[in-house]
Amino acid sequence: MKDGSLIKESWNMVVTYATAAILVFVLTFHLLLHSPLTGKAFDATLSFGYATGNLTYYQVIFGFLLFAAVIHGFNGIRSIAIEWLHPERRTWLLNMIVFVLMAFFLAVGFVTLIVVG
Amino acid sequence: MDRIILKITRSEGKHVSYEVKYRKGMTVLDALTEVRERQDSSLGYRHSCRMGICGSCGMTIEGLPMLACQTQVSSLNKETIRIEPLHNMAVIRDLVVDILPFFDLHHSVRPYLMRNNVNERDHSDREYRVLAKEVEKFLQFDYCIMCGLCYAACPTVALDPFYAGPQAIAQAYRYMADPRDEGWGKRVDLLDTSHGVWRCHMAGACSFVCPKDVDPAKAIQLARMEVLKKRVLRKRGKEGSKLVTTPMAGVAKEGVKPPPFDFGGAKE
Amino acid sequence: MKRDRRFKSGLVSSLNPTRYNLERWSYTIHRATGVILVGYLMAHIFETFQLGAGSTAWANTMAALHSLGPLELVGLWVVAGSALYHGGNGIRLVLNEAFGKFMGKPILPVYPFSPTSLGKNQKIAVWALTGVVLAIWMWAGAYLLAGVGVI
Numbered sequence: 001m002k003d004g005s006l007i008k009e010s011w012n013m014v015v016t017y018a019t020a021a022i023l024v025f026v027l028t029f030h031l032l033l034h035s036p037l038t039g040k041a042f043d044a045t046l047s048f049g050y051a052t053g054n055l056t057y058y059q060v061i062f063g064f065l066l067f068a069a070v071i072h073g074f075n076g077i078r079s080i081a082i083e084w085l086h087p088e089r090r091t092w093l094l095n096m097i098v099f100v101l102m103a104f105f106l107a108v109g110f111v112t113l114i115v116v117g
Numbered sequence: 118m119d120r121i122i123l124k125i126t127r128s129e130g131k132h133v134s135y136e137v138k139y140r141k142g143m144t145v146l147d148a149l150t151e152v153r154e155r156q157d158s159s160l161g162y163r164h165s166c167r168m169g170i171c172g173s174c175g176m177t178i179e180g181l182p183m184l185a186c187q188t189q190v191s192s193l194n195k196e197t198i199r200i201e202p203l204h205n206m207a208v209i210r211d212l213v214v215d216i217l218p219f220f221d222l223h224h225s226v227r228p229y230l231m232r233n234n235v236n237e238r239d240h241s242d243r244e245y246r247v248l249a250k251e252v253e254k255f256l257q258f259d260y261c262i263m264c265g266l267c268y269a270a271c272p273t274v275a276l277d278p279f280y281a282g283p284q285a286i287a288q289a290y291r292y293m294a295d296p297r298d299e300g301w302g303k304r305v306d307l308l309d310t311s312h313g314v315w316r317c318h319m320a321g322a323c324s325f326v327c328p329k330d331v332d333p334a335k336a337i338q339l340a341r342m343e344v345l346k347k348r349v350l351r352k353r354g355k356e357g358s359k360l361v362t363t364p365m366a367g368v369a370k371e372g373v374k375p376p377p378f379d380f381g382g383a384k385e
Numbered sequence: 386m387k388r389d390r391r392f393k394s395g396l397v398s399s400l401n402p403t404r405y406n407l408e409r410w411s412y413t414i415h416r417a418t419g420v421i422l423v424g425y426l427m428a429h430i431f432e433t434f435q436l437g438a439g440s441t442a443w444a445n446t447m448a449a450l451h452s453l454g455p456l457e458l459v460g461l462w463v464v465a466g467s468a469l470y471h472g473g474n475g476i477r478l479v480l481n482e483a484f485g486k487f488m489g490k491p492i493l494p495v496y497p498f499s500p501t502s503l504g505k506n507q508k509i510a511v512w513a514l515t516g517v518v519l520a521i522w523m524w525a526g527a528y529l530l531a532g533v534g535v536i
Contacts, residue, residue: 009315010348017483020475027468036528042458046447048440055436066430073423080416082311083276084396091311109430115437177393180404204393214392257491272412275399278391294491318415319481321408321503330498335488338502342485 006095012075019072026065029058052116059117066109074102118196123148125160126201127211133157134197139190145198146174146185149212161211169328172264176212177201182266182326203269219265222282226289226307231300245297255294258287258336260329267323267333279312283323286314287336293343305347314340406503407511415474418467425464458529465529466522473514480510 032038033054034045044050055062078098087094123135135152146164153160164174167186174185179199190198206214267283268274274282281289289308292298308314317337324334346352389395400416402409435446450457480486487510489501527533 008309008348009311009313010309010344013315014345014349017479020472020479024472024476027472031465031468035525041532042529048436048443051433051443052436055433069426070430073419073426076419077423079316080420083273083280083316083399086277086279086312088279105427105430108434112430112434112437202392204398205391207390208392253493254491257494260494270405272399272402272409275394276396278389278394317482318412319408319478320402320405320412321500321507322405324500324502325406325409327498327500330494330500332491332500332502335491335500335502338482338485338488339491341482345483 016072016075019068019075022064022068023072026061026068029061030065033058055113055116059113063110063113066106066113070102070105070109074098074105120196121148121190122197123152124197124199125152125212126199127160128208141191143190144186145176145178145183145188145190145193145200148190148198149185149200161209161213163213170262172262175203175264175266175269177204177269182269184264184266184328187328203265205269205271205274206265214265216265218278219268219282219284220263222285223263223288226281226285226304227300228285228288228292230292230295230298231303232297233299247296251296255291258291258294258331258333261288261291261331261333262329264328266326266328267331270322270326272320272322273316273318277312277316280316281308281313283317283333283337286317286340287331287333290336290340290343293340301343302347302353305344308340309344309348314344317341407508408503411474411511415471415478418471421464421467422471425467462522462526462529465525466518469518469522469525470515473518474511477510477514481507 034042038045040050075098078094081094081098082091085094118139121137121139123137125133125135127133135156137148137151144167146167149160149162149164153162162174162176162185164186165171166173169184169187172184175182176185177183177200178185178188179193179195182203185200200212202208202212202214206216206219209215261284263284265284267287271280271283273280286308289304293301293304314337317334319334319338321334324332327333400413402413432446432450435442453460477487481488487502487506489504489506492501
């Protein structure tokens with residue numbers, strides 16, 4: 001695009017809306033795994049065995065959670081940055097930085113899922 | 118109360134207080150005029166119609182953008198009234214702000230009917246009837262008086278000077294909804310940018326302060342849906358309008374047949 | 386960054402909702418909770434990375450967090466509240482923005498003016514989600530901070 005972005009802003013927002021919808025479900029699931037509904041005290045849900053067990057059994061769900069949370073979160077930061085910094089000719093640089101940050105955190109998260117899973 | 122104090126933010130941020138005798142039915146504009154006529158003739162502010170139709174007297178009164186001529190002093194319930202220039206605009210002097218960037222943004226969305234056939238303007242002997250139910254879809258947004266209050270209230274405008282702003286986007290939608298307009302696709306492209314319709318976050322401050330109930334927040338969300346229709350649903354144009362051409366009275370010459378219903382595109 | 390010479394513009398003015406409508410307040414809270422959540426997300430990804438490094442690394446991470454004392458659980462409670470509000474308000478915003486819900490139809494303005502986009506339906510949506518979010522947040526607080534409610 002003229003401002004250096006790879007896709008139209010409307011598609012960016014569709015991605016934001018889609019990841020928001022995914023997050024509502026998968027994040028609720030994640031929070032319920034650390035809720036009174038498990039029958040455990042909160043500290044017990046942070047034990048190594050319980051945490052790794054969840055990541056192993058629900059690997060796909062946690063994969064969706066990671067993907068949706070990182071994309072949605074950093075898209076939001078990008079939106080704030082565009083408004084606050086409004087880089088006319090350097091929007092491509094802002095988009096690049098956000099993209100790199102997204103890729104980095106996705107990589108760290110997926111490595112965790114693969115190693116533990 | 119028989120006296121009020123106007124605490125005005127004048128040029129270079131200095132605050133000056135003026136005491137004015139209150140009379141029933143006094144508006145903030147009346148109070149400012151009292152100050153200028155009897156106390157300080159150097160006070161600068163814009164005003165014109167004094168009846169809420171020109172949009173000139175927009176200013177920040179007690180922290181909210183308002184039209185000074187439409188704001189009764191009694192409605193503020195305060196003896197000391199803070200008056201500042203409109204937010205998000207550069208100050209020229211005292212309460213006079215640079216409104217040109219706001220007008221430029223309005224101009225950038227092409228706030229006029231766009232037609233494909235250029236012959237119509239020069240050789241028009243027919244008119245397009247717009248049905249009442251079609252007028253309902255955009256008439257509300259036509260009431261805009263370009264006062265700039267929505268622009269001053271918008272939190273995104275406060276951050277981003279390149280954001281189109283609620284007024285411009287509302288006017289873009291006004292024309293998108295007009296069945297006579299053939300620029301729907303072009304306007305979608307104008308709005309679908311990184312400083313366009315997607316920078317609105319539905320804070321609703323624009324609709325909250327609008328003195329004419331234009332409800333720009335509603336227009337922006339409707340404009341967003343039009344953009345999504347083009348991009349996601351791949352619609353090629355807005356739903357067909359039932360335009361009816363009727364010959365204009367007194368234009369048809371004797372012995373001259375009226376042109377066919379469809380102008381058939383530009384013949385240049 | 387060019388210096389903004391417009392009057393009372395900028396980050397503070399953008400985030401300051403005083404004197405404005407309910408939806409402007411929810412915009413500010415939505416933005417603040419979003420930033421909190423991204424900050425927490427980054428830390429959380431690094432924290433869970435320790436799971437892959439083994440039980441000793443995980444135990445050290447937990448010990449470091451527990452050393453914060455009550456701040457740890459209070460912080461988690463704030464994050465939980467942020468997630469609840471941001472998610473709930475986000476659902477309302479998606480309905481507003483992508484589907485035009487709660488906005489009302491274009492009408493002929495009649496004095497005294499009352500914009501339909503900020504009308505009864507919108508207010509009910511905002512207060513309903515705020516109520517639900519607060520209720521779940523209190524439940525989460527009771528569980529996190531007092532261990533109450535284990536089923």
